[in-house]
Amino acid sequence: MNPQNDLRRLPVKSLHGIGRVKESAYARLGIYSVYDLLYFFPRAYENRGNITLLRDYTPDVKNAVILTVATEPKVSLIRKGMSILKFNAFDDSGMCSITYFNQDYLKDKFHVGSTFRFWGKTEQKNGRYFMNSPAAEPYSENISLPPFVSVYRLTEGLSGKQISDNINSALSLAAEYLPDPLPPEIREENGLCTLHFALRQIHFPNGQEELAAAKKRLIFEEFFVFSLGMSLNIRNITADTDAPPCADTDITPLTSLLPYSLTDAQIRAIDSIASDMSKSRPMGRIVVGDVGCGKTVCAAAAMYIAVKNGRQAALMAPTEILANQHYNDLYPIFEKLNIRCALLTGSTTASQKNKIYSSLCSSDPLERTDIVIGTHALISDKVEFFAPGLIVTDEQHRFGVGQRAALSRKNNHSHMLVMSATPIPRSLALILYGDLDMSKIDTMPPGRQTVDTFLVDESYRARLDAFIRKQADAGSQVYIVCPAVEEKEAEDDEIALSEISLQSSFNYGSAPKKPPLKAAVKYASELQNRLKGYKIAFVHGKMSAKEKDGIMKSFAAGDIQILVSTTVIEVGVNVPNASLMIVENAERFGLSQLHQLRGRVGRGQKKSYCILVCGTKSKNELGENALRRLETMCRCHDGYQIAQEDLKLRGPGDFLANSGNDNIRQSGSVCFRIADMCRDTELLTRAFSCAKKFFASDPTLMSAPGLKLETESMFSLNSDIIS
Numbered sequence: 260m261n262p263q264n265d266l267r268r269l270p271v272k273s274l275h276g277i278g279r280v281k282e283s284a285y286a287r288l289g290i291y292s293v294y295d296l297l298y299f300f301p302r303a304y305e306n307r308g309n310i311t312l313l314r315d316y317t318p319d320v321k322n323a324v325i326l327t328v329a330t331e332p333k334v335s336l337i338r339k340g341m342s343i344l345k346f347n348a349f350d351d352s353g354m355c356s357i358t359y360f361n362q363d364y365l366k367d368k369f370h371v372g373s374t375f376r377f378w379g380k381t382e383q384k385n386g387r388y389f390m391n392s393p394a395a396e397p398y399s400e401n402i403s404l405p406p407f408v409s410v411y412r413l414t415e416g417l418s419g420k421q422i423s424d425n426i427n428s429a430l431s432l433a434a435e436y437l438p439d440p441l442p443p444e445i446r447e448e449n450g451l452c453t454l455h456f457a458l459r460q461i462h463f464p465n466g467q468e469e470l471a472a473a474k475k476r477l478i479f480e481e482f483f484v485f486s487l488g489m490s491l492n493i494r495n496i497t498a499d500t501d502a503p504p505c506a507d508t509d510i511t512p513l514t515s516l517l518p519y520s521l522t523d524a525q526i527r528a529i530d531s532i533a534s535d536m537s538k539s540r541p542m543g544r545i546v547v548g549d550v551g552c553g554k555t556v557c558a559a560a561a562m563y564i565a566v567k568n569g570r571q572a573a574l575m576a577p578t579e580i581l582a583n584q585h586y587n588d589l590y591p592i593f594e595k596l597n598i599r600c601a602l603l604t605g606s607t608t609a610s611q612k613n614k615i616y617s618s619l620c621s622s623d624p625l626e627r628t629d630i631v632i633g634t635h636a637l638i639s640d641k642v643e644f645f646a647p648g649l650i651v652t653d654e655q656h657r658f659g660v661g662q663r664a665a666l667s668r669k670n671n672h673s674h675m676l677v678m679s680a681t682p683i684p685r686s687l688a689l690i691l692y693g694d695l696d697m698s699k700i701d702t703m704p705p706g707r708q709t710v711d712t713f714l715v716d717e718s719y720r721a722r723l724d725a726f727i728r729k730q731a732d733a734g735s736q737v738y739i740v741c742p743a744v745e746e747k748e749a750e751d752d753e754i755a756l757s758e759i760s761l762q763s764s765f766n767y768g769s770a771p772k773k774p775p776l777k778a779a780v781k782y783a784s785e786l787q788n789r790l791k792g793y794k795i796a797f798v799h800g801k802m803s804a805k806e807k808d809g810i811m812k813s814f815a816a817g818d819i820q821i822l823v824s825t826t827v828i829e830v831g832v833n834v835p836n837a838s839l840m841i842v843e844n845a846e847r848f849g850l851s852q853l854h855q856l857r858g859r860v861g862r863g864q865k866k867s868y869c870i871l872v873c874g875t876k877s878k879n880e881l882g883e884n885a886l887r888r889l890e891t892m893c894r895c896h897d898g899y900q901i902a903q904e905d906l907k908l909r910g911p912g913d914f915l916a917n918s919g920n921d922n923i924r925q926s927g928s929v930c931f932r933i934a935d936m937c938r939d940t941e942l943l944t945r946a947f948s949c950a951k952k953f954f955a956s957d958p959t960l961m962s963a964p965g966l967k968l969e970t971e972s973m974f975s976l977n978s979d980i981i982s
Contacts, residue, residue, distance in 0.1 A: 308406020550858025570648020
C-alpha cells in the first residue's frame with residue numbers, strides 16, 4: 260500500500276467536522292480527497308501582523324489594530340430580517356465603534372475587558388473611529404497570532420475558518436502519510452525546503468521568508484513533474500524504435516540551385532539536423548524563427564538528406580493554401596534533383612490520391628514517391644510508406660504531440676522535424692516543446708525589410724482608401740484582413756456580446772461594448788463600390804480548397820490587386836509584390852497573430868506598411884490592454900519581444916488553445932496550481948534542466964515512486980502506460 264496514494268483516495272469527509280453538506284460544498288470547489296485539500300492553495304494573504312494604532316490607520320485599506328472591548332455589545336433590529344450588533348473598543352489613541360450586520364451570535368464573543376486583533380477598514384468622523392464587520396481574533400501577550408492569514412476561494416456553506424481548520428487537520432495526516440516525492444539530492448541542489456514545511460507554510464506562513472521558501476519549493480516541483488511527464492510521453496511515442504542513420508549529409512547539390520546564400524543561423528540549424536539524422540536514434544527537433552527567417556529551406560535540406568540516403572519524407576502543413584505553396588516552391592527544385600514529389604490534400608481527386616497511395620508504398624524505387632507534401636490527409640489510414648525516413652510538420656503551433664504522434668506512428672523508425680513561425684518565449688517553448696531539441700533561427704535573410712506599422716481609427720477611412728489607391732497605382736498589391744467571414748457571423752458575435760453585457764450588468768456592472776466586426780464578404784463588396792476600377796477579390800476558410808487555391812494563385816500572379824481575407828492567409832503565404840497589410844478590428848487579434856499577418860508583406864524590394872484599424876471612432880475608446888497591445892505592434896518588430904508581451908497581457912491560453920497537445924489538454928496541467936510560466940521563468944528553466952538530467956539517469960522513475968505517482972496524476976496517465 261502506498262501511503263501517498265492513501266491521501267489521494269482518503270475522502271475529505273473523513274476529516275473531523277465534515278459531513279454530507281460540507282462534503283458537497285467541497286465538491287463544488289473540486290475537492291474530493293484529503294490530498295486535494297492539501298493542495299487547495301490560498302488565493303491571497305492578509306498581512307495582519309502589521310499592527311497600528313487607531314490614529315495611524317491608512318484610509319481605504321484594511322488595517323490591523325489591537326483593541327479592548329469597552330462596552331457590552333447591543334443588538335438592534337433595523338427592519339425585518341436586518342439586525343445590527345454594536346459595541347465600543349479602544350486602544351491608547353482613541354475609541355472605535357464596531358458594527359456587525361446580522362451576526363447576533365457574536366454578542367457572547369465580545370466581553371468587556373477582552374482584547375482582540377481586529378482586521379478591517381477604519382474610518383474616522385468627529386474624532387471617533389468606526390469599523391464595520393472586521394475580522395476578530397482573541398489576543399493575548401502570551402499567544403502569538405499568525406502575521407499572515409490565508410484567504411481561500413469560498414463557496415456557499417464553507418467559511419474561510421472552516422477551510423483553515425480542515426487544512427490544519429489534513430496537515431497532521433500529511434506529516435505521517437505523505438512522503439516527499441523530490442529526492443533529497445534534488446532538494447539540496449536547488450535549495451528547496453521539504454514538502455511538509457512547504458505545505459504548512461503555504462497555508463499558515465510564519466513570515467515572508469517562510470512563505471517565499473514554500474512557494475519556491477511547490478513551483479519548482481510542479482514544473483519538474485511536468486517536465487518529467489513530457490519526457491515520459493515522448494519516450495512512449497518513440498519507445499523501442501530506431502531510425503535509419505543518414506550518413507550522406509552533403510547538401511551542396513541542393514544549395515547550388517538556390518538563388519540565395521544561406522544565413523549563418525540557417526547553416527547552424529541544418530548542421531544540427533544533419534548531425535541528428537546521421538544517428539540511429541530518432542531525431543526530434545524543432546526549428547523556430549520569426550516570420551520570413553527561412554525555415555523552409557532547413558526542412559528542404561532535411562528532406563533532401565533523407566531521400567539521398569534512400570528514405571522517404573513527408574511534410575504536413577495545417578492548411579491547403581500553405582501545403583500548395585510549399586509544393587509549388589519545392590517541387591521545381593526537387594525535380595531538378597530527380598526527386599519525385601507529390602501533393603496530397605483533402606481536395607486531391609480520388610484517382611490521384613490512389614496513385615499517390617500506391618506510389619508511396621511501392622517497392623520499385625523508380626515508381627516510388629520520394630517526398631509527399633500535404634495536410635492532415637497524410638494521417639489517412641490509406642497512407643503507407645515503403646521506406647519512411649523523415650516527418651516534417653510546419654507551423655507547429657497548429658499541431659501538437661497527439662497529431663505529430665499519429666503521423667510518427669504511421670512512419671515508424673522515422674526522424675522528426677517540426678517548424679514554427681510563431682516566436683514564443685523560452686518559458687512557453689519549454690512547456691510546448693519540452694520533448695524536442697530546439698534550433699532557433701535568429702537572423703533574417705538579406706533584403707528582408709522592416710514593415711512600418713501604424714494604428715488608426717475609423718476617422719481615417721477616407722485617407723486609408725486613398726493610400727490603398729496609391730499602392731495599387733504604383734503596381735503593388737494589398738491585403739485586407741477582416742475578423743469575420745459574413746454578416747451573419749458578425750451579427751452572432753454582437754448578439755453574444757450583448758448577452759454577456761446584459762448578464763454582466765446584472766451581476767457585476769456593465770461590460771464595455773465592443774465595436775462591430777468587419778465581415779470579409781460585405782467589406783469586399785463595399786470596397787469595390789468605393790474603389791471602382793480596381794481588381795478586388797476575397798478569400799476565406801469557408802470556401803472550397805479549389806476556390807481558395809484559384810484566388811491565391813491569381814493574387815500571386817498579380818491578377819488581383821486587393822485581396823480581402825480572413826486569417827486564412829495568416830501563415831506561410833508568400834507574395835513578394837504585396838506591400839500593404841490592413842487589419843480591420845485589430846483590437847480583436849492577439850499580438851502574435853498580428854505579427855504573423857504583418858509578416859505577409861515586406862517580402863520583396865518595395866517599401867511595405869501595416870495599418871492596424873481599430874473599430875472605434877477614436878483610439879482613446881479602446882480598452883487599456885487593447886491599446887497597449889496595438890501600440891506595442893507599432894513600435895516593436897522583433898517577434899520574440901512581441902510574444903513575450905503577448906504572454907504577459909493575455910497569458911498562455913491563446914498560445915496553448917491551438918497547440919493540439921492532447922496530453923496537456925487532458926491533464927489540465929496548463930492550469931498549474933501555483934506555478935506561473937510568465938512570472939516564474941527562472942524556476943521553470945532550472946526545473947526543466949534538472950528534470951532532463953534526472954530522466955536521463957532514470958527513464959522509468961523506478962528510483963522515485965513518489966515522482967512517478969505525481970506525474971501519473973498530473974498527466975492522467977495509467978501506471979502501465981508510463982512504466
